[in-house]
Amino acid sequence: MISRMTEAEARTLLTAGRVGRLGCVYKDGPYVIPVNYAFDGDSIFVHSLPGRKLEALRANPRACLQVDEIDNPYHWQSAIAYGVFEELTDSNERAAASRLLLARFPNLTPVESVPVHDGQSSVSIFRIQIQEITGVAEKSPSGPGTPSITA
Amino acid sequence: MISRMTEAEARTLLTAGRVGRLGCVYKDGPYVIPVNYAFDGDSIFVHSLPGRKLEALRANPRACLQVDEIDNPYHWQSAIAYGVFEELTDSNERAAASRLLLARFPNLTPVESVPVHDGQSSVSIFRIQIQEITGVAEKSPSGPGTPSITA
Numbered sequence: 001m002i003s004r005m006t007e008a009e010a011r012t013l014l015t016a017g018r019v020g021r022l023g024c025v026y027k028d029g030p031y032v033i034p035v036n037y038a039f040d041g042d043s044i045f046v047h048s049l050p051g052r053k054l055e056a057l058r059a060n061p062r063a064c065l066q067v068d069e070i071d072n073p074y075h076w077q078s079a080i081a082y083g084v085f086e087e088l089t090d091s092n093e094r095a096a097a098s099r100l101l102l103a104r105f106p107n108l109t110p111v112e113s114v115p116v117h118d119g120q121s122s123v124s125i126f127r128i129q130i131q132e133i134t135g136v137a138e139k140s141p142s143g144p145g146t147p148s149i150t151a
Numbered sequence: 152m153i154s155r156m157t158e159a160e161a162r163t164l165l166t167a168g169r170v171g172r173l174g175c176v177y178k179d180g181p182y183v184i185p186v187n188y189a190f191d192g193d194s195i196f197v198h199s200l201p202g203r204k205l206e207a208l209r210a211n212p213r214a215c216l217q218v219d220e221i222d223n224p225y226h227w228q229s230a231i232a233y234g235v236f237e238e239l240t241d242s243n244e245r246a247a248a249s250r251l252l253l254a255r256f257p258n259l260t261p262v263e264s265v266p267v268h269d270g271q272s273s274v275s276i277f278r279i280q281i282q283e284i285t286g287v288a289e290k291s292p293s294g295p296g297t298p299s300i301t302a
Contacts, residue, residue, distance in 0.1 A: 002200070019221060021172040023181030030174030032183055032217035034229050049153070066183035070170060073256060078185050105224060 001074075005135030010079035013135060014039050017067040018104065022046065022128075024063050024085070026056035036108075037065065038100045043127040044081060045097045047108075054087075054124055061085040063128045079135035083128040097125045152225075152291040161230035161286030165190050168218035169255065173197065173279075175214050175236070177207035187259075188216060189251045194278040195232060196248045198259075205238075205275055212236035214279045230286035234279040248276045 005013070014020075022035045033053050038045045044065050048054055057063060063085045068078035088094045102108055156164070165171075173186045184204050189196045195216050199205055208214060214236045219229035239245045253259055 021183050021217060023174050023183035025176055025179070025181050028176070029213040029233065030176050030181055030183075030215045032172050032174035032181075032215055032231065034217070034219050034221065034227070036224055062180040064181045064183055066172060066185070068185050070185065073187055073258065076185070080183060082180065107224065 001140040002136055002138045005077060005079065005137050007133050009077075009137070010081075010133045010135030011041075013069065013077055013079040014044075014065070014067050014081055014133065015041075017069075020044075020065040020067040022053060022063060022065050024053060024056045025060045026052060031056050035065075036101075036105055038097075038104045039081075040100060043129050044083070045100055045125065045127050047098070047101055047123055047125045049123060054126075057085040057126070058087070065128060074138060074140040077135060077137035079133060081128070081130045082132045083130040086127050086129060088125045088127060094125050097127065101125075153287055153289045156228060156230065156286030156288050158284055160228075160288075161232075161284045162192075164220065164228055164230040164286060165195075165216070165218050165232055165284065166192075168220075171195075171216040171218040173204060173214060173216050175204060175207045176211045177203060182207050186216075187252075187256055189248075189255045190232075191251060194280050195234070196251055196276065196278050198249070198252055198274055198276045200274060205277075208236040208277065209238070216279060225289060225291040228286060228288035230284060232279070232281045233283045234281040236277055236279055238275055238277045245276050248278065252276075 018036060019034055020037050021032050023030060023032050031052060035046050061084050064080050064082045066078060066080045068076060070076040088097055169187060170185055171188050172183050174181060174183050186197050212235050215231050215233045217229060217231045219227060221227040239248055
């Protein structure tokens, strides 16, 4: 009852989503945090205050973003995009990513308005350049029937 | 506006949750999947069909489970439990874990009713023995104000 999504279906889910769970590797173990993101078809853009995920991603740039829609344990889909973290330092690239994020989240604080310390913004904007997108979905009659979202 | 949760608060969120995002390390990169789970205060129990997460966890037993409640980008909490994967092979342990999962998800297929091949159930039941629980929360007035769930 659980089937692979096509890449097109997984991309559609990723494009529609607003909250994803960003996975990274921190000191050889997994670390997962919810993030708001924007996806332009090639990269996922996130902006972030300093914290563990930036520390983790700077040390190991491999990242994934998992996005799902869960109606119930028997009706759900989940996509995952794998890619490489890259922090945006170029002011034009930062501005473009900010515009993308603000278009999706109009109430976000414009990143460049966050107080700047020592000439550098304390807010990082980064992208995950996507290398692979996959997904799985279950569409079962309401249970009992399958072991739920545990494949 | 983003603050650390106490361990008690993070435990409460973890206990109340039904869907979490399981993070593991697959071939040195991160892998994240949604799972239904039950938490008994010490371990998180999951049952699973064969797939990438089992392959990943058997190779590298470090795991985390991230659970959140997101009202909006300015009002959310997220807990993460870190621990070690252990597959349950003892029939008494499997039965106890099954009961815990079935109590939480009454419509789940009882694991032991899944067809058995070569004398072994094709469904794995595993636990993540929890070593650390942390969490962060944001309770801001509706934005603009903060950079959203990206700390």
